[in-house]
Amino acid sequence: MERKMTTQNAELVRRGYDAFADGDLATVLTILDQNITWHVPGRSPLSGDYKGHDEVKGFLTTTMELSGGTFTIDINDILSDKERVVVLCTVAAERHGRRWSSPEVYVCRVIDNSIVDFREFQGDQEAEDEFWSS
Numbered sequence: 001m002e003r004k005m006t007t008q009n010a011e012l013v014r015r016g017y018d019a020f021a022d023g024d025l026a027t028v029l030t031i032l033d034q035n036i037t038w039h040v041p042g043r044s045p046l047s048g049d050y051k052g053h054d055e056v057k058g059f060l061t062t063t064m065e066l067s068g069g070t071f072t073i074d075i076n077d078i079l080s081d082k083e084r085v086v087v088l089c090t091v092a093a094e095r096h097g098r099r100w101s102s103p104e105v106y107v108c109r110v111i112d113n114s115i116v117d118f119r120e121f122q123g124d125q126e127a128e129d130e131f132w133s134s
Contacts, residue, residue, distance in 0.1 A: 009110040010080040013087060016115070017080040025060060029053050040120050044132035061119055066132060067093035083109055093131070101129040 012031055020026035038050040038059065046063060050056045055134040063071050079086040085108040092101040103123035108115045122128045 005012070006080045006082065008113070009083075009085050010078045012110060012113060013076060013085045013108055013115065014075070014082075017073060017087070021073070022041070025057055027059070029057065030031065031115055032056060032118075033111075033116040036116055036118065038118045042125050044129040046132050047129070054057045067095055070094040084106060085110055095131060096134060098131065098134070104130060 016028050016031040019025075019031070019076070032053060035052055036050075036056060038056045040047050040050070040059070045066065046059065048059075050059050072091065074090045074092070075087060076090060077088040079088070087106040087108070089104055089106065090101060091104050094100075105121040107119045107121070109117035
């Protein structure tokens with residue numbers, strides 16, 4: 001049973017990333033718990049703690065606006081256990097004529113087929129803060 005749940009959680013998270021890549025925020029929100037907590041570290045305009053669908057949707061929309069729609073996430077691997085899903089990825093974007101790319105790690109907590117907590121970890125926090133702040 002635990003192996004099945006582990007696979008289901010990984011598939012749930014992958015479905016969310018696929019929907020985001022397609023610009024389908026409505027589907028992304030169906031995967032997130034209504035009271036999700038979403039943490040983005042750093043000191044950029046995107047950094048902060050977001051709570052619930054409206055705030056997370058605002059964060060995702062702002063990310064795309066700041067990058068002129070160029071923000072992408074390339075998933076390298078997804079690891080999961082009973083409640084945790086870890087996404088190893090590379091993010092990239094363009095902003096004001098500059099291209100930026102960085103490895104990142106996302107940690108999701110999944111309960112009852114819904115992501116209840118999301119934490120982001122950047123490969124180079126200082127470079128990311130500078131990119132989004134310029």
